[in-house]
Amino acid sequence: MQVSVIGLGSMGATLARLLLAAGHDVTVWNRSMAKASELVGAGARPAGSAAEAVAASGVTLMCVYDYAAAAAILHDAAVEAAIRGKVLVQLTTGSPQDALEAAEWATRHRAGYVEGAIQAAPSQMGQADTPLLLSGDRAAYEQVAGLLRVIAGNLVYLGPAIDAAATMDFATLSYVYGAYAGFMHGARLAEVRGVDIVRYGDIVQSIAPSFGAFFRHQAGVIASGDFRVSESPLRISVVATQRILEASADAGIDTRVPRLFASLLAQAHDAGLADSELAALIQVFRVSARPG
Ligand SMILES: NC(=O)c1ccc[n+]([C@@H]2O[C@H](COP(=O)([O-])OP(=O)(O)OC[C@H]3O[C@@H](n4cnc5c(N)ncnc54)[C@H](OP(=O)(O)O)[C@@H]3O)[C@@H](O)[C@H]2O)c1
CATH class of the missing domain: 1.10.1040.10 (N-(1-d-carboxylethyl)-l-norvaline Dehydrogenase; domain 2)
Incomplete structure (x- = not known):
């Protein structure tokens, strides 16, 4: 299947590598294209621009630093023309409000939109139990589910409400950071009492x-x-x-x-x-x- 990956930081490059290894036809683009060379050596096609990457495939996975970085790439006339009729899977970490605004942008430009929250480190991606929270249009989700199973075997589709994945991500991260605060306090108590x-x-x-x-x-x-x-x-x-x-x-x-x-x-x-x-x-x- 033809798929494009925008953003080749440690997570985005891992996603592209897994898709290539699974035999997909992968086009890649990153703001600094030096990061693409290893992937191109492994068979990925380099795109000359983000718009070219979007145009190359029916599905684009995006994984950049934050939604401000995503907007800097997507809010561009050439990208907006290229994305019409295609599906964007946004895997950049963001808030529920970020997801709602991005979906509104995608709808305005006639693109299918799926929001994803990655809950694993790069080295944990691509396993049968790697979790990936997803939400958004069901038809678009079903179109990309097979592809996404390559990067995370445990897909958790939370329904059509576009902000559901980001909300669940923040809910579970609230649990994790609360536990982390407790863990640190416990470590200090153990330390000071010689345990x-x-x-x-x-x-x-x-x-x-x-x-x-x-x-x-x-x-x-x-x-x-x-x-x-x-x-x-x-x-x-x-x-x-x-x-x-x-x-x-x-x-x-x-x-x-x-x-x-x-x-x-x-x-x-x-x-x-x-x-x-x-x-x-x-x-x-x-x-x-x-x-x-
Ligand atoms: N790494 C993890 O463990 C992990 C786990 C779960 C979720 N995530 C999420 O995955 C996303 C990517 O993380 P990462 O670890 O791959 O980050 P990273 O290694 O720091 O890579 C950041 C990426 O964003 C791009 N970028 C940043 N600012 C930009 C801008 N203004 N315009 C265009 N591109 C810009 C960078 O391009 P350049 O190369 O040109 O700088 C690079 O491709 C984040 O939202 C993160 O929260 C990461």
Whole structure:
């Protein structure tokens, strides 16, 4: 199949390499074309411009630094003429609003548009279990799904709402960064109390699958709206986070992370949620939204 790849940074070049290895007819373009030479040596066709790359194939995969970089390439009369009737798969990381604006641009120029969020590092691409979140027009998605399975075997199509993939990307990244903040606090606590940090890492790794299952359960509880205790009463976490905060203060270390968690749980307790399932903490987030 003919496919073009725009953006040959570490991720874009990996995508082009995988498509070439799978036998596709790949055209490549990058702002600095020096990055294309290795791919051209491996059989890719170099395009003279982004518009030429778009014109060369029915499908273009784009993977550049951010949406500002993508707009700098796409908002060009020659590209806008070339993209008519073609499909653009946008694999650049962006916000839900970025996705909506890009889809509006694609619709205006009569192009099919699929939004993708890559949730793996370049060395992890191309595996059967590599996840790729996707959203957008179903017909366009179905047209490119076979091609995309070459770069990520685990395609997760989230439906036609164009911002769904970016939203899910930010939701899962919120989980990851929250866990990362907790991980760092735990590392500091271990460090200051003389506990082996590598051992701490081993234990974190070993408990990850069961905590993943626990979070999956909590998501189901939130979706059901039934907050009767099914796994873990919220009051247990009120006490646990308060103890972690006290132990951290006693150890003389930064208390910002346990202070945040203890304050969220205390607020839930004060709202009468102590004897609900832990997932009832969502109520605190629902009522505490601040404009902006
Ligand atoms: N690498 C990862 O682990 C990873 C994982 C998941 C998602 N992603 C996402 O994949 C996307 C690409 O990441 P990457 O790791 O490949 O980044 P990268 O190695 O820094 O490459 C950036 C790419 O964007 C291009 N670019 C930047 N500014 C531009 C501009 N103003 N006009 C035209 N082109 C411009 C660069 O062109 P030049 O070569 O000419 O500078 C290059 O092709 C990002 O959105 C990133 O969030 C990456």
